[in-house]
Amino acid sequence: MAFRFSSFASALLLSVLASLAPAGAQDRSIIVASTTSTQDSGLFGYLLPIFKAKTNIDVKVIAQGTGQALDTARRGDADVVFVHAKSQEEKFLAEGFGVKRFDVMYNDFVLIGPNSDPAGVKGKDIAAALGAIQAKAAPFVSRGDKSGTHSAELALWKQTDVDIAAVKGPWYREIGQGMGAALNTAGAMNGYVLSDRGTWISFRNRGDLEIVVEGDKRLFNQYGVMLVNPEKYPSVKKELGQTFIDWLVSAEGQAAIAGYKIDGQQLFFPNAE
Amino acid sequence: MSDQFSAWQLILNGDAALFEIVRLSLAVSLSAVALAALVGMPFGALLALSRFPGRSVLVVVLNALMGLPPVVVGLAVYLLLSRSGPLGAMGILFTPTAMIIAQTILIVPIIAALARQTIEDLWTEYRDELTAMDIGPAGRMTTLLWDARFSLLTALLAGFGRAAAEVGAVMIVGGNIDGFTRTMTTAVALETSKGNLPLAMGLGLVLVAIVLAINAAAWGTRAWSERQVG
Amino acid sequence: MRAPSSDLPLVLDGVTLQAGTTTILDQLSLTIMPGAPTLIVGPNGSGKSTLLRLCMGLAAPSAGRVTRGGRTDSKPVRRAILFQRPVMLRRTAAANVAYALAQSGTPRSQRAARVSALLERVGLADLALRPARRLSGGEQQRLALARALARDPEILLLDEPTANLDPAATRSVEQIVLMAAQSGIKIVMASHDLGQVRRLAGDVMFMVRGALCEHGAAANFFDHPTTPEAAAFLRGDLVI
Numbered sequence: 231m232a233f234r235f236s237s238f239a240s241a242l243l244l245s246v247l248a249s250l251a252p253a254g255a256q257d258r259s260i261i262v263a264s265t266t267s268t269q270d271s272g273l274f275g276y277l278l279p280i281f282k283a284k285t286n287i288d289v290k291v292i293a294q295g296t297g298q299a300l301d302t303a304r305r306g307d308a309d310v311v312f313v314h315a316k317s318q319e320e321k322f323l324a325e326g327f328g329v330k331r332f333d334v335m336y337n338d339f340v341l342i343g344p345n346s347d348p349a350g351v352k353g354k355d356i357a358a359a360l361g362a363i364q365a366k367a368a369p370f371v372s373r374g375d376k377s378g379t380h381s382a383e384l385a386l387w388k389q390t391d392v393d394i395a396a397v398k399g400p401w402y403r404e405i406g407q408g409m410g411a412a413l414n415t416a417g418a419m420n421g422y423v424l425s426d427r428g429t430w431i432s433f434r435n436r437g438d439l440e441i442v443v444e445g446d447k448r449l450f451n452q453y454g455v456m457l458v459n460p461e462k463y464p465s466v467k468k469e470l471g472q473t474f475i476d477w478l479v480s481a482e483g484q485a486a487i488a489g490y491k492i493d494g495q496q497l498f499f500p501n502a503e
Numbered sequence: 504m505s506d507q508f509s510a511w512q513l514i515l516n517g518d519a520a521l522f523e524i525v526r527l528s529l530a531v532s533l534s535a536v537a538l539a540a541l542v543g544m545p546f547g548a549l550l551a552l553s554r555f556p557g558r559s560v561l562v563v564v565l566n567a568l569m570g571l572p573p574v575v576v577g578l579a580v581y582l583l584l585s586r587s588g589p590l591g592a593m594g595i596l597f598t599p600t601a602m603i604i605a606q607t608i609l610i611v612p613i614i615a616a617l618a619r620q621t622i623e624d625l626w627t628e629y630r631d632e633l634t635a636m637d638i639g640p641a642g643r644m645t646t647l648l649w650d651a652r653f654s655l656l657t658a659l660l661a662g663f664g665r666a667a668a669e670v671g672a673v674m675i676v677g678g679n680i681d682g683f684t685r686t687m688t689t690a691v692a693l694e695t696s697k698g699n700l701p702l703a704m705g706l707g708l709v710l711v712a713i714v715l716a717i718n719a720a721a722w723g724t725r726a727w728s729e730r731q732v733g
Numbered sequence: 734m735r736a737p738s739s740d741l742p743l744v745l746d747g748v749t750l751q752a753g754t755t756t757i758l759d760q761l762s763l764t765i766m767p768g769a770p771t772l773i774v775g776p777n778g779s780g781k782s783t784l785l786r787l788c789m790g791l792a793a794p795s796a797g798r799v800t801r802g803g804r805t806d807s808k809p810v811r812r813a814i815l816f817q818r819p820v821m822l823r824r825t826a827a828a829n830v831a832y833a834l835a836q837s838g839t840p841r842s843q844r845a846a847r848v849s850a851l852l853e854r855v856g857l858a859d860l861a862l863r864p865a866r867r868l869s870g871g872e873q874q875r876l877a878l879a880r881a882l883a884r885d886p887e888i889l890l891l892d893e894p895t896a897n898l899d900p901a902a903t904r905s906v907e908q909i910v911l912m913a914a915q916s917g918i919k920i921v922m923a924s925h926d927l928g929q930v931r932r933l934a935g936d937v938m939f940m941v942r943g944a945l946c947e948h949g950a951a952a953n954f955f956d957h958p959t960t961p962e963a964a965a966f967l968r969g970d971l972v973i
Contacts (some may be wrong), residue, residue, distance in 0.1 A: 261597060261678075270697045275681070292597060292678040306586030307596055410696035435698035463586055465594065632820045634791055636836045636884070637809045646832075650823040732824050732864050 259288035260470045263300070263308035265378055266408035268453070269293035271428030271497055276490045281477055287470050295408070297376025303327060303456075306463035309471040312478075314378035314426075314453040328456035332479050335487050335498040336452045339382055340430055341443035342413065343422040351422070356446040357390045364392050367401040369421030371412050374404025382451060383424045389448060413439065426451055428497040453498070455479075478502070510705025520682070521706075525713065528686040531599055531673065532666035535606035536614075539662055543611045544655065547618025548644040551626060562619065568612035573605075574671030580605040581675050597678040602686070605672040610662035617658035622647050653725050660721055667714050687713075740801040740812055740888050741767045741919060743788055748797035750783060750943075757783045759943040761797070765888075769935020770910070770920035772951070774927070776972045780943040781923035785890045788921065789814040813881035814890040817897065819873050821865035826857055826876050829865045833883035851879040855909050871902025878909050882918075889913060891922040895929065907932060927967070931955065939963050941972055 268274065269291060278289045292302060296313040300322050303311045311328070313319060322328050341359055343351060349368035351359035363370050373380040387394040394402070405415055409429040416423035417437040425433075430441070443449075455475050460466040477483045484500035491497065513521045550561065582588050584596040584604075595601050625647050633643055648655065670688035677684035679693060687710040694703035743765040750758040758780050765771055765788070773781045786792040787799065790809050798805065822829050830848045839847060852858045855875040860868060865876060874894055881889055891910070895903040910933065914920045924930050930937060934951035939962075947954060947963045958964045966972050 261680075266696070288683075290597065290678070290680040290683050292680060305588075306591065408696045410698050414696075414698055433698045435700055465586055465591075629820055631786075631791060631814075631816060635789060635809065635814045636833065636880075638836060642836070646822070652823075729864075732828075 257288075258286055258470065259290055260309040260467050260474060261290050261292060261307070262310045262312055262474070263292050263294065263302045264312040265296050265299060265314060266293045266410070267314070267377070267379060267426045267429045268312065270408065270410050271426070271432050272492065273428065273487070273490055273498060277483075277486055280486050281474065281483075284482075285473055285477070287473060289474060293408075295373070295375040295377030296381065300327075303458045306458070306465065309458055309467045310455060310474055311458065312453065312455045314451055315381040316452055316454060318376075318378075318381060319454050319456065323456065327459055327462055329459050331454050331456050332475060333502055334453045334455050334478050335484075335500045335502075336450060337427050337498050338444070339379065339424050339449040339451050340427050340441045341422060341449075342416060342425050342430060342439050343442040344420045344438045345440050346420070346438070347442060348420070349422065352442050354443065356386055356443055356448055359443045360386060361390045361392060363401075363422055364390070364394075364397060367399060369416075369419045370402050371416045371419070371421050371423040372402060372404045373409070373412055374406045375408075377408075378451070379409060379424060379426060382449075386424070386448060431492045431495055431497055452501075510702060510709055513705075514709065521709075523682065524685055524687055524690050525709070527599060527684070528667065528688070528710070529713070531602045531606060531686060532663055534603045535610060535666045536659055536663045538603070538607045539611045539614050540659060542607075543614035543662075544618045544648055545644060546611075547615040548622045548648050550615070551619045551622035552640065552643055552647075562616075565612055565616045565619065569616050571609055571612060572671065573609055573669035574675065576609045577605050577672035577675035580608065580672070584676065596676065597680060597684060599677070599684060601676040602673045602684060605676045606666045606669070609669065609672055610666050613665055614658050614662045617661060618648075618651075618655060621651050621654045621658065625651050653729065656721055656725055660718055663717065664714060667710070738802055738804065741765065742802070743888070744800045745787070746798045746800070748787065748794040748799060750780075750787065750792060751795045757943050758787070758794070761943070761945055763938065763945050763948060765919070765921060767919050770914050770922060770933050771936050771938060772930045772934040773921065773923040773938045773940060774925065774930055774966070775940035775946075776966065777925070778942075779940040781940055782892050783943075784940070785814065785892050785921065785923055788888075789890050811885060811887040812890070813884045813886040813888075815874070815877050815881055815892065815894045817893045819877035821868070821873055821876065823866060824864070825862050826865045826868065826872075827852065827861040829876055830879050830883055833880040837884040839883075847883070851883055854882065854912075855879045856905060869902070871898045871905060874898060874902070874906055875909065878906065878913075882913065886918055888919045888921065891920070893923050893925060896925065903929070939966065 264274070274291050281287065281289060292299070292308065294302065296315040296318055299308070299311055299313050300318055302308050303322070304327050312334070319331055323331055341351065341356060349363045349366045351362050354362065372383060384394065403415065403419070403421070405412060409425055410433060412423050413425060413429070413433050414435055417435060417439050420438065422442070455478055457468060457471045457475055458466045460468045479502035484502055487498050487500045488496060550558070550565070580601065581596065583590050584593065584601055585591055586596070629647065633646065638646065668688065670692050673686050674689050674692065677686070677689065679685050679689040687706060691703045691706045691710070694706065745761050745763050748758055748761045749756065761784070773784060775781055783792060787794065789812060822832060827848050830851050831844050834844050834847055849858065852861055855878050857872060857875055857879065860872060865873065868876060895906050898906065907929065910920055910922070922933065930951070936949060937947070937951050937954040938945060939947040939954065941962050946960050947958065954963065955967065958967055962972050
């Protein structure tokens with residue numbers, strides 16, 4: 231009886247493993263390293279089925295912070311990167327890990343804060359707002375994870391003549407997590423946080439939070455896409471990856487991006503050349 | 504998976520994405536338990552029955568490895584399977600296979616350590632009889648493993664519980680890819696980070712319910728089996 | 734197939750067995766010959782169990798020599814032992830016997846028939862499919878006997894097998910032991926029950942504090958004990 235049981239178990243295990251094994255040569259799929267904000271906004275859930283219907287290519291998205299996504303590509307574990315921190319992307323290109331960078335779309339950042347506005351930032355521009363937050367030591371949540379949003383936040387602090395590394399105190403909370411987690415934390419501690427508009431629009435747990443500063447030109451957030459360099463990693467699926475990039479910047483892809491809306495609001499604005 | 508519905512509504516509507524996530528979670532964790540049992544039980548039995556210098560050190564280390572942090576295992580396996588790592592050519596990073604490997608590594612110590620303790624306790628009872636019947640080392644292992652099967656089932660359930668509950672390892676080596684490597688636990692983490700807390704909690708309760716059901720099924724099997732052969 | 738060599742006569746020559754600083758067997762020299770059952774008696778702590786384990790090969794002497802049929806190797810091919818509390822495998826009674834048959838090399842095709850025959854012999858044919866752990870004490874001991882007999886032993890050692898059994902169960906066990914003796918198996922059995930010794934013994938070994946005090950035919954032991962310890966023991970006094 232022990233023998234029969236163990237042979238049944240082996241057969242079951244083999245069938246499970248077979249169903250889980252990668253498909254191999256027939257596999258029309260690419261791995262795209264992208265950001266949590268792009269994923270959390272729901273854009274991929276909208277775009278990828280359209281792309282698949284047209285090309286029969288499965289796009290597998292690994293959503294991490296921009297810094298982490300670029301590092302994943304540096305290790306050769308992704309075929310395409312789709313992130314939003316131009317300076318980090320250009321460094322990536324300069325190091326030879328990317329083939330070419332294409333602008334795809336933009337959205338903007340917004341400063342989120344409690345509707346009680348303890349630092350009195352409403353009506354100010356972004357630099358003055360951050361300066362007020364620092365002066366009043368109002369709670370501020372930072373992504374702290376080398377993401378595109380984090381890079382943008384640090385660049386904005388520079389604009390205010392505040393050396394954030396020097397003056398950050400207990401009011402400045404670096405959480406090392408994604409945008410949704412940062413918004414949750416800001417809501418819980420009645421604090422301020424810089425967010426991309428896309429994540430904010432699709433965020434469900436707003437509590438007392440609202441947009442306190444928006445529209446400032448310095449809050450512009452550009453997204454770029456690159457193919458990982460097949461000369462560094464021959465395993466990169468360059469034809470399939472390039473097909474995806476070409477589609478994103480094509481009229482059709484750009485129209486699809488513009489077509490993504492939540493509650494009637496467009497989240498991303500296509501701007502490929 | 505739609506954000507608008509609660510987890511319960513998704514179940515009632517037969518939401519395909521939810522069922523795929525459940526299916527993947529079970530496939531990964533059950534496979535990991537099976538593989539870990541194949542490796543861990545004979546190893547635990549062998550350790551229980553052998554005596555050699557340094558044995559107690561090995562036992563202590565094995566027990567300690569039960570507390571391996573999942574995220575550390577995930578990171579280690581990631582570095583192994585990355586394209587720039589030693590096993591990169593296999594191309595299995597960000598696939599369910601990698602998730603099974605990581606979870607297997609995570610729970611082998613649990614199953615081996617518990618098997619060792621169980622078999623060692625049973626050996627004190629069976630030693631005279633089995634020695635008197637002149638049973639060799641292999642026979643002892645198989646006899647004791649079979650006779651201890653009900654206690655070993657608990658070890659398997661402990662391993663399964665650990666695997667089904669962890670998120671660190673499968674997140675890192677799987678990548679939480681929608682429709683491909685998303686499990687119950689990574690889905691809960693994702694929905695939480697998106698602020699969909701009721702959905703996240705609902706998914707979490709679905710996971711707990713499934714693990715409970717599996718434990719109940721194991722208990723029922725054991726009770727039935729005990730009635731048959733004691 | 735070579736006929737297995739005999740374990741008899743089983744000779745202990747100056748055997749001492751120490752556990753730490755305690756001497757359990759003290760310069761023991763004795764011979765077990767084929768024939769009628771040999772019963773080993775003595776007060777608790779006299780070393781009866783240890784002597785049986787030594788004869789079986791489960792314990793090794795600290796000093797002295799054990800020879801079986803003139804040889805000093807100890808592979809237990811046609812030897813079996815029964816303990817006071819038998820350990821039942823977690824399976825049916827029939828499966829327990831089948832296990833013992835498999836271990837002693839019986840081919841798979843013959844096992845079913847031999848299992849039935851053995852269970853019949855010990856009176857457990859009706860309980861073949863009962864989980865062994867759910868048998869009563871007496872039934873378990875009879876099953877242990879079936880397992881031992883499955884090895885087709887030349888010598889069967891028993892360590893106070895009926896100490897925990899009620900009289901009815903004791904009788905069934907004794908009957909099986911007697912029939913085994915009559916079929917040519919050498920019985921070596923420890924007992925604290927003088928009545929049992931009277932019923933079964935051909936010859937008696939009386940042990941005190943790890944040493945052999947008396948060894949002779951049963952009738953002589955009971956009617957004409959030669960040592961004061963034996964006389965005291967037979968009277969029912971405590972023998973310190």
